[in-house]
Amino acid sequence: MxxxxxxxxxxxxxxxxxxxxxxxxxxxxxxxxxxxxxxxxxxxxxxxxxxxxTRAGLLIALYKELDERQNRVMRAALEANGKTLEDVARIVSAAYVDCALTMGPEFGALSAALSATEEMEDFRQSVRDSCIAELKKAFAPFGKLSRGEGHALLEGLFGAAESLSQAAASGRTSRAQAVSALSRIMQGALE
Structure with missing residues (x-):
């Protein structure tokens, strides 16, 4: 000790x-x-x-750590290589999928555990809002996202990112397939 x-x-x-x-x-x-x-x-x-x-505090801290790591990697890659919509979509897609792969199949379980109490659900919603703000910032150079429809579109992209990331983490799809599909979804939605 x-x-x-x-x-x-x-x-x-x-x-x-x-x-x-x-x-x-x-x-x-x-x-x-x-x-x-x-x-x-x-x-x-x-x-x-x-x-x-508390255990909830531990789960929140663990999720924050993963989220912050994902955002640092994504921002650095965007700054270095985010010149086109295709580049940005690929970088953002890879960041989301790689974050889930870092945790492995337990990523979904950690996300689900964060919904167990009101405190954790409130935190999860704040993470969701933060991720949507990151998406908006990343894609801002490629078109104006109106408040209503643009926000709904970003919510949908975040949902796709969560779903495909969990599919890769659980082994239902490969990393390459998840990144490619998510990138195509993002490009298609924003073109």
């Missing part, structure tokens, strides 16, 4: 999130409790509770 005291608070939080991700990947979301996380990370339960408060 002495190693536990040597990490900064941020380093410890990152270690706990990585361990939580490993647990979800190997054992599913049902196995992810703060007590089990503490045990697997080699820390005391109070340390896990201090970082996340």
């Amino acid at each position: 002495s190693a536990a005291k040597r990490m900064s608070k941020e380093e410890r939080r990152q270690q706990l999130l990585e361990t939580a991700s490993d647990i979800v990947r190997a054992e599913g979301t049902e196995a992810l409790t703060l007590g089990y996380l503490a045990e697997r990370a080699g820390v005391t339960k109070p340390i896990a509770y201090e970082h996340f408060g």
